[in-house]
Structure formats: C-alpha cells, structure tokens
Amino acid sequence: MSGGPDLENGYLPPQGPLRTLPLPSWSAAGVEPDAVTFEVVRHRIYGIVEEQGVTITRVSGSPVATFAHDFATSVLTAAGETVYFGPYNQPQVGSIDLVTKWVMEYRGAVPGIRDGDMFLCNDPWIGVSHQADVVIVCPVFHEQKLLCWVASTIHAADVGGSTPGGFCPDARSVFDEPLPTPALKYVEDGEVRRDLEEMFLRRSRLPELLQLDLRALIASNNVARERMLTMVERFGAEIVAGTMAKVIDDAERVVARRLAQLPDGEWSERRYLDIAGLDDRGVYPIVMHLRKQGGELTFSNEGTHPQVGALNTTVAGWRAGTLAAANPMLGYDLMYAAGGLLRRIAFESVPGTVLSACHPASVSNNMMGSSGAHSLAISCLSRMLGASPDPELRRRAMAGAATPFNVTVLSGADARGRRFGSLLLDPMGAGFGAFAGRDGQDTGGRSWDPIATMPNVEYNERYFPILCLYRREAPESGGAGALRGGNSGIVAFTPHQTDAITVDISSGGWALPWAAGLFGGLPGCTNGSRHLTGTTRLAELLAAGRVPQSLDELGGEARELPPRQRDLQLQAGEIFELGWSAGGGFGDPFARDPLAVLADVSRQKLSAEAARALYGVELGPQGVDEAATAALRGARAQTQPFEAIPRLSADRSAWLCPACDAKIGSNEPQGGGYLADTKISEMAIEALSRWNREPRRFVDHEIVLRVHSCRACGCNVEAHVVDLADPRMLPAMRVEPLGAAVAAGAGVPGAESAGIPGLGGGNPKQEMR
C-alpha cells in the first residue's frame, strides 16, 4: 500500500478497524487486572509519559522545548489508541496517534514493522500540524508480539524552507516550505539509519541542534520502551495490555456519562481568518458544526473557505486544534487519557478548505487554521455544555481564549557577531476566556499548554540584542462581559548593541478578533504590532534620565504593521511594539456588578473610560456613581444577577433571554434560528478596546461586531464578528429534548445556504475519526 489519496487530502483513520496486515499483538486476553494491580500499573504508565518529557528536555535542552514545552509524549495501545500523554503541548498530541495509525496502515508490508524499529514523520498530510513538528513513533514488542507504541514529538529546530524557523508568511505552496517527510524507518534494529539521518539533517540551517532534538525523541522512546517492558516482566503482558485497554475504556465511559447529561443538538460557529499572505487584504470564513447524537460528537468544517495562500492547515491540524479544546473541556479529570474521548468523536472534513488543505497547499502557518479550529471548538463545546442541566458542566462553558499566537521571529547578529534567531515567547502570557462562573485569568498562559511560561525580560535581553522599554498587562484587552475575559500584554523594545534586527511576522487576528465572546460577552482584543521609524527621541530621553513609556513620547513615525511581514529591518533607535490577543468575555457587560468593575479599575485591569464605554459604569471619587451608572445602563441595567446562558422554553420551541425569559429566537428546525427575535445593532471593532484597529486598515472588507439583544430587556445575548459582505446568521444552536435518542438531521440554520465561492462541491466529505 502507498499513502494513496491520504497524501493528497490528508489522513484520517477509518472509523472501523485499521487496514493493516495481521500484526500479532498482546491483548488483555480475558485477564482483567484487579483493582490494585490496575492502579499500580496505571500510575506507572502515567509516570512513563512524564519521564519521556523529562528525557526530552534533558537531551534537547532547547529553549522552545523547555520554556514553551513545544513537544509531546504518548503511550498508545497496540491498536494505536492513546492511553496517556504528558502535560505538554496538547495540539501535538493529536499528531501522534495519526502517525502511528498511518504507519500501521502503510508501512506494515514494506518496510515492515519490527522490534527495534522507529518511524520518523513530519508530513502534515499524515499527522503533524506543520513540518517543524517531527514525530518519532516506536512499536514495543514482547516475545515477537506487539505490546504497544510509545512516541514523542517536538517542534524541532530549523527544518529548512524559505524562512528561518519554518513559518513562511508568503509561501505560494508547500514547495516554498520545509519538505514534508512521510514516515521513514529511521531506526532499524535499534540503530539510527545513518543515511536517513543525514538526509533529514541536510535540510536544516542548524543541523546539530536538529540532531539533538531527534536524539531527544529517540531517547524518550527508549526510556518508555524499557519501562514498559520492565512492567511486562513484572506483571505479564496481558495485565499491562489489559490495564491500557481499561484506562481507555474508563475514560470513554466518563465521556459517555458526561454526554448523557447533555441534550442532543447541533451548534455552529463561524469565524473569519484575516490575511493569507504578504500584501493580502482578504478575510476567509472558517466554520465548525458540532453535532451531538446520543453518546457521539461529530465535528464538521463544512462551509469553510477553500484553501488559500499561506493560511491553511491540513486535516491533522484541524483535528489537533479541535482536540486541544475537547480534552480539557470534556476530559479535564481523565489524566490526559485521550483515547477514550476519541472513541466518541468523529471528524467530517471537507478537503480543499483552509481547515483541510490538499497537497500541495502551503501549510507551514498551520497555527492560524489550528488556532481557528481551537477557537471554534471552544465556542461550540461551550454552547453544548451551556445546555446541560448539570451546573457543574454549565460552569465550564467558556468564552474563547486568546488566539492566534502573535508569531514574531527576531533574527540577526549582535555587536559581537553572535547570531540569533528565535520566536518571541512573550505572547505565551495570554488571557483566558471568561468561564460561565468566573472571570478569565489575566496573562494566564495558553490553555493548550498547561505549563508553558513567558520568558523574563532579562532572558529576552540576553538572547536578543534588545532593550525592553516596557512590558505590561494591557488593560481592557480581555473582552468585556458579565464575566470579564482575561487580559493579555504588550511589550516594546529597541535594538540594543546592534545596528538592526530582522523581524518576520506570520500571524493573523489583526483586522478582527478571533477570541470570541460568548452569550453577549465581547471578543478579546486583536493582535497588533507597531514599528516606530524615523528619528526618535529615544537617546535624548534616556540621556535625560527618562525611560519612555509609550510611542507617543518618542516622536518618529508609528507604522501599523500587517500580520504578514518579511525581513522588516528594525534599526537602532527605532521601537517595536507588540501586543497580543486576549480572552473573550461571557455575558452582557452591562450585567457586570458595578463593584466588580470598580475593583477592576483599581487593579488597573480596566480604564475608567472603558468602564464607562463598555460596562456602563461611571466611577467617581467615592467609588461607583450609582445615578450616573443607572443613566448609562438605562433599560439594560439588571437588578438581579443571572446566569448568562440562554434557556429553552418549557415546550422547547423557543430560546429565552437569560435575564428576563422573553423569547429571543426559535429552536424549531425552520424557525429562523436561535437569535431570530433579537434586536440587532452593530459596534465598530475599534470601539472594543484601545488595542483594536479599524479593520479597513488591513483588509478590504466591512467588518463589524454584530450585537444581538433581547427586545424586552435589552440584555445582550450574543455578539459576534461579521463580514457585512457575508452576512450569515451564525452562531447557531438547536437543542433536542434531553434524552432524545435521535437528533434531527443536518438542519443547521444559516449554514445550509450553500453558495460558498470556490468550494465547487467536487470533493467528497471524509467521515472518519
């Protein structure tokens, strides 16, 4: 078998058994591990995925591995189901089981899968999110029978392509990017294949560092294999295999139980990704439909824009981004046993779209599509959780987390001739979306990597020849809401002890925010970068004993940079200011307790102006000015706190305002949608926070925030970004009666109106896991 159409459209494993040659493997074989042995073995397997991570950081030792934890580790069953993965980069976990299953399907005959082998892969059409992620999977045999797979992946030091670091902002196709490599038998009979190693390293600008990263993966797999086999000696292969199977079964059961507490239904979300390459001024819709039927979830990306420019991800990146949302939202207490969750999730992808690009599209900037998918999935899943009668599940509904990453790479040489080149990691300190029951964490990190950190300013000033003028939390960057979105940050620096620094940017979320608010909460702020050029007053101010704290003090000319930028030269005396997106808000901001707004202002989370403009709260010297606040809030003022989640009417035909129970829309298949009866108004994107810019500055589209409010009480129940040229009624929610065995068909309001340009409809849907 060859890679076949998978290498064209992207691989998704079949819903049934894998198409493999017979591969003798260990199973529980009727031996059920007892309650004690299970716990001992389970605990130890979890220890193994952590020990793999320890091994990777020790051997690789690179900053991206250690600070940003851009690696992942897994133990998988003989069938390629994920048992446990380590607490590291979650989207990368999604690539491991894909590569493992692909190897089983396509490498079983030639070159064969044997004891002592390991397979290397960085092909986005097989499993990785982008080419910089390299996976090595290793089958573990005991007495000639396959016991399990152990695997590791890392965002490797340079793997070639037209731009250092591997994000190519202007790639026309994958041929301008790092070369994808389908799974190779990289280690054979315990030895690295020297020929293949040299072939792989040859592509890199930093071959020695890449070699260390690959060695780290192999060392990690070796540790895991040795530990698994030690357990087999100790407990027997059936017990170990049985424990792995039971971990997944148990996790599946938890997910199934959780799903049983939720009504069937269908939830849809739409976002716009902005700017697909250098000099591009477009916006491109991406769509997610989440369908829940009984104990099964199906994610679909139908309606997403056709693949375009350097914006795309393969189906692997879409699945990875989606899973990175589903795992913490549905499996938060499962110790990362993703295999169980995956049994309950199906993916329907439309090949040839931004979220499931076909070869040879550019996919090195997959972070845009994956982040978009992550953001869509958070919103869809939150709407679903919001429909639960169980408050424990409802309180976990959350607005969108800060996204996408402001990908900014600095490179060059310092005064001593030392070369540098690396991603700025400050945007790791990003705001979380607000939860139904709690504000979003300010500068809390990234939900897709539970333990990543941002570097100290002193680390940055040592790695890069820069001087950082300020790095702060950005007030009101988090979306306003009854529960406030988490703030993100802003940093400004100037070249120091060097003539110039080269800056490359490959990001999005510039013209419009991607981090959506939920149920009336406003989106988090946009990404953005500014370049202060010309003659600045920096030297003069420093000499006068002042450290400037805003570009306004500095003279010169401030240029708003676009999200795709190549080879920008930042000269000595100039300033680069970078801000990053923040978390979305939850519920109508006018429903926020004025005292909470006061506390926000006193803790510099919010300016007094934003308190007035976004929250309708006037502050005076004595605290909240109640009269002025009442006047500002007017009819929208709420007297009682309420849970900002729309409810269904008793007959389940209508959606009701969470504040006053008036009808806001229909839950009937042809009723016009969940927001049919709302009053619609518009808000300018740049009015959302001081960090947002006019969309027209970057794109040729009329972009606004569309706000839906209750006609009876004025409470905002939904606020979402729209392109006025593409005015679809989304988001959508339709919920079946709880416990209904079968949900209605495909009737997603607004989404069925086809006519998406360029889709062509020629590509069949892939319906696989």
Place this chain on the structure above:
Amino acid sequence: MSTPVFLSGGVDIGGTFTDCVLIGQDGRVYAGKSPTTREDLTQGFLAAIEVAAAKAGADAAAALASLQWLAHGTTVATNIMVQRSGASTALITTRGHGDAIFLQRAAGRVAGLPRTELLDLMVGVKPEPLVPHSLVFEVDERADVDGKVLVELDREGMRAAVRAAREQGAVAIAVAFLWSFANPANERAAREILEREAEGELFISVSHEVAPSWGEYERTMSTVINSYVGPETASYIDRVEGELRRRGFGGAFAVMKSDGGVATAREAAQRPVTLLSSGPAGALAATQRMLEALGERDAITTDMGGTSLDIGILVGGRPLTVDSSVVDRFEFHLPTLDIVSVGSGGGSIAWIDELSGALKVGPRSAGAQPGPAAYGNGGQEPTVADANVVLGYLNPDYFLGGALKLDRELAESAVARLAQQLGLSTLQTAAGIRTIVDAQMSDAIRMLTVARGYDPRNFTLLSFGGAGPTHAADYARELGARRVLVPFADVSSLWSAMGVALADVVHVEEASVMLSEPFDATVLQAALTRLRTSAMERVQRERIAEQDIELEIVAKVKYALQVHAIDVPLPDAERPDSEALVTRFHERYAELYGPGAGYREAGVEIIGLRCTATGRREREMRLPRPASAPRSVGEPRSRPVYWTHHRAMLDTPVLREGDLGPGWSTAGPAVIELPDTTVLVPPDFSASLDELGSICLERVAPETSGGLGAGARDGLASEAGKGGRDDLAVEGSRA
C-alpha cells in the same frame, strides 16, 4: 550527678510537636518532645528543652545556662505566607516593569499544582498578589545586560515613591531593578535614599542583596517575600531570643534556613525569606552528618509523615540544591535544598474510583484531625495507617510508644467497608492499600531521582518520620535500592531537630556574572574575589574562626543555545583556569544528560557564580547509638503479622529498642517497635545495627520476593505468588 554541659541544642517546632535535641559535651544526645503551644510558641519551646534536659538529669535553667549554641527550626515565615498575615509591602521597581509580579511569567496560574489538576482549566488561578497595584511604584532607572547604567536612578522620583508608599501604610519596602545583579549601583542609591527616608521604621529588602540572580520575576518575588514576611519573622526571632536570654542562655542563638545551614538570629532576621520552607532542611543536615560518619556519599532521604512524603537527595555527601522554589504559586529565587513533597502519608485516604472500580490512595488525607479511623476521633474513611493496623504492622497499644491508643476494630471496620465494595477480604484490601501507596512512593522517588540525572539503585535510602520505617523496605525493594537506614530509636522522629542541632553555619553568596566563551579572566577573577570576601565576612560575623570555614565556589555554566545550567566547581578560585572549567563542564554535562547531549557548537557561557561558605562548628559530633548491651530480658514478644508473599498472617517476632544492642542482627520477618515509629523487616530483608547504631535493612533474597506486585500475574498485586517475577529486584542485584 554533676550538671552536664551542653555543647549544642536544636529545637524544631512542628504543627503538633516541638522537638528538642541536646548534645552533651561527651557527644551524647538527649531528646525531648512537647506539644506545640500555638498561642505562645516559646512555651512549647522551653518545655521541650526541659524534657530533653531531664533525660540528662538537668533542669531547663541549668541546661540553658550551660548551652553554648542553640539553633531553632521554625515555620514562622511559612505560616505568614499560608495565613497571608505579612506586612503591608510596597515594591519600587524599574519604570516599565511594575507588572512583572502580576504577569508572573504566566506561570502563576499553575505553579506548584499537582499534575492531576493541570489540565482542568477551572482549577488554575493566580494567587492574590502580595503587593497591591496601588503599592507598586515605578521609577526611572535602567541598566543593560552588561550592567552598564543607561539611566541613573531618579532620586527625586525614588524619594517620592517612598513617601507615597509610607503614606499608604506600607511598613516594608522591596526594591528590585532590572539587571541590578549585574550592576547594583542604582539599587544601592535607592537603598541610601530609603534608609534616609525610613528613619528606621521600614523593613527594607533590595534585590541584589536578597537574590542576586538572572530573571527579574523570581528575583523580585524573593525580595517582595523577604519584606512581606520580614517584620513579623524578625520580631518572632527577637521574642524567642529575648525569652531565652531572660532565662540565662548565654550562648549563640541561630536559626535554620532552607539552604540546609543555620545563621545567627541577627543575620537571619535580615533575610527572613531564607527561613521559608526550612522545615525539612534539618533532616538533610542530620543525614549529611550521618553520611560523613559512615564514609558514604549518596543517599535519598524519605520523611513520611501523616500527610506527605518529603524526598531529598544527597550526592557526594552534600544535599542537592535548587535555585528557585514555589510558595503559594509564586516562584522565587533562592538557593535552597532540593526537597520535594508528595501527598502520600500515613493519613492518606483509600477510596474506590467509582468509574474504573480501581482502588486509589490519596491525595486526600485525614491529617491529624480526624486522623485515621483507628484514632477514634470520628474518622470514617480508611487510611494507610488503618491498613497498617489491620495487617498487624502497627501495635494499637504501642503507637507513639503507647501515648496514643489505636482502635483496631475501628480500623478494621473502615477497611472492611471498602473491602465489601471491592469484593475482597479485609486483609486483601488492607494489603492492596499498602501496595498502592508504596508504588506511588517508589514511582515518585524514582521520577525525582532520574529527573536529576541519577539512578536510585545506587543510593542508600534513609527513612524517618512517623510512618517512613513502616514502609521503607517495600518502597526500597520497588526502587531496587539495596539498603535502608533508620536512625536509631527515638531520634528517628526527631531527625529534624537533630539536624537543627548539628547543622553548620552556611552562607550562600551569589554573583550573576554573564560571560561568554572565551571568558574574560579579569572580570571572572574580580567577581570571584568579591564573592569570596563577602562570603568570608558573613561567616566570620557568626563567631566562626577562619580555619573552620570552608568555601565552595561553583560557576553556573550552560551551552549558549540550551537551557540547563550546571554547577561546575572552581577549586582554584584564586586563579580560575577557563579551559579547565570548560572541559569539566563538557564532562559533567555528558554525565548528567548523556553523551552528546550538549550543543557545543553554540559555545559555553557562565551565567552566575555561587560561593557557599560553611562554618564547621564541631568536627567531632557523635550520633546517638544504643546503650552498650541490650537491656530487656524476659519473654520474647511476637504477634501475627500479614506478609504479602505468604498471603497470610504469620506469627512474627516483635522487638523493642531495648532488645537491640551493638552487633545485633536478625533475618526477616520481624517488627521493631521504636517509641515513635515501627520498623518493618519483611521476609526478604535482614536487619542489623550499623556502626553508628542505625537500623540497617538489607535485601537478602530477591528470588523469594514479597510485597508489591510479586504475585500480580495470578491475581492481586498484593497477593504474592511464590516465585513471582520481580524484575525490579533483578535490576537491583545487577546494579
């Protein structure tokens, strides 16, 4: 009897007991325990001294009058952090960087969280800041990466900040500027202004003095915490010392620090942050002394109490240290002993995971209140200690030497309730609980050891704390460690106080020098000289003679493009040899991270220097040992005890302190009931007394293993099948 003269004493105040160890002129050890008096800690302090002194036939007053040195282990700083009862503290920092303590490098959401909770986005929340926004002041000043001052301190702005802080009620001030460790000029200027403005009324901490290290967030936090806990800690130390002086104490008064050494009260009060998390440090100091006496080098210490297991590692006779720690999700820089706590203890609760049907142990603990079911204080849920009672390991009538009566029936019925749900016998369930907690502990010890680059099989395990010796043989077997030492008799549970009494004076001085290869010899030389001088001065202030001071200087070295810095000793600090330093670094890196793990092409850099000045107080310190001969005669005791690989209760010899004497040894199985702990000798172990008098457990029969998992192939992990496969043991014997 003539009044004895005491050379040294250690008093360690814990949550429940205050422990005291007094060391006589002849090296003999007298230990005492007294309940901790929370209202006024000094009462328990003095009471414990009285109990210990009484063992030497002295009263407290006589003991205090003769005592030359008294050291104190206190949780006062830790408690201030836990209760958030510290001083109103202001931070003055570099313009543009006042948010560093709020950003917390994004890590504050999850720092220190157990891994089980990491993925739950609802759990992680940053802590309430120690300094409110309104008390953070930014002033104009700036140095760069090379320590070059780009902007001198705005003195007027500094004065204004101090005044504003005081007006808002701040009583403690922290000053932390960017790159101050590379050039402290601006911070020194700030200190001068502060001192002038403060009129002696402010507690002042300055970052280059508290934690001169690379990384502004962690350095700033150390400085802030120092000020936050400063006033109350200083006044507590003053109060204790005052009380002691009033009672005739004329010796030196010292305080235990988290770096494993002690400092005199005056020094410690300046840097109270060094007292934070100093609780477990005493035990490592005692272990260090023990290894010296045994001529050994490598050990893992395991202190298992009611709620947690504290794990420490000594390599080459010295405890491993770390550069930073976490308190309340704040990460702060401070060289401290590398001690990790995991949630397995005697009070850990056993429960059934409804979904998987698996038996789980912890992390919830019954703590001291209500405690295990057997305590009879209303605890309903079965704990590890209850399992130990059911299995016959703990003697209900001789727990804590009989001080606490255990109720065997309550323990049994608590375990039986669980057994019913599992469909197992009570005995099987109790054995299962032990199996799981022992596996958790061995997994944790193993992970910590390998993560630091060491193989646990090459280490001696030291076991102490109330619950440790009851489990040590089982987790040692799992780890493949060949030997377990349990400090003798009542000292086992007083091991921390022992260490407090024995600890050397230690001062760790740091200098963050940033040098790239080839190193500038002049810069390195100058930094080393400054460091040495300053460290020497500090120890000399502690009444330590020059010939008793040992200096250990290390450079923190890393590959330029990698992140792991390792300590490379600079034995010839007078004239540092760069080439030799780099060679040693390459070798050491390969030892720790594996051959070829370093990216040499990127070059090597020094990111800091550290000088540890150790003032040796006593070179001849004897550890406690049993009396010359076994004292007890009469009927040998025995009772039925469950041994895993016999799957049955066997009549097992029970020994007490008095049954042991020099040259004593026994084959397992046996149970040794010491006053504060119970030592298990499983059938595959032997026990003997070593030359220092510690109980030494050694694995003798790997082929007839017992305990965890031995019989897993045919059923319960805890139900040993004879001749069960036990690969860890095989590994152990290979090592």
